[in-house]
Amino acid sequence: MPVRIPIQFLTDDLQPAPTPSAGRPLVKIGLIAAVPGLDQDFRHDHHWALIDTGADHNYAEVRLLDQLNCPRIREATVTGATSSRASYCRSVTLVFGPQNAAVGVSTDVYELDSLHDRGKPYHFVIGNLFLQNGVLHMDYVRHEYWFDYYPAPERATAAL
Secondary structure: EEEEOEEEEEOOOOOOOHHHHOOOEEEEEEEOOOOOOOOOOOOOOEEEEEEEEOOOOEEEHHHHHHOOOOOOEEEEEEEOOOOEEEEEEEEEEEOOOOOHHHHEEEEEEEEOOOOHHHOOOEEEOOHHHHHOOEEEEOOOOOOOEEEEEOOOHHHHHHOO
């Protein structure tokens, strides 16, 4: 059974956009440091994350990753459309859903400077590294937007 993650199109001041083209596709996520076994509780702060189908990887603000004590895994080079820069890859657990039914998904993220300080309403970018684990549903006619995340054992049959 997939975990359905609703997507909202919001303006930069986090108000509902009148049309998808007037906003950004954002989801509410919780973040915790990825710890083997996930035996910690799921108390987490919620943050806005951009769904970015043009991004290969996931990205998060370094300040947020430092606050969560997310471990650095390796040095990396982050390449964008116009430049490259040195960065670090870290391990985090994204938490989706309400407190009483939260689902944690471990993934890698790359450090970014502050997005929020540059006027972005989000602190995290969800790219194809994560999106390849499910089905993105963007129905502009019916105004239905969500991502269905499939746990590893279910992925092989999700596309059937």
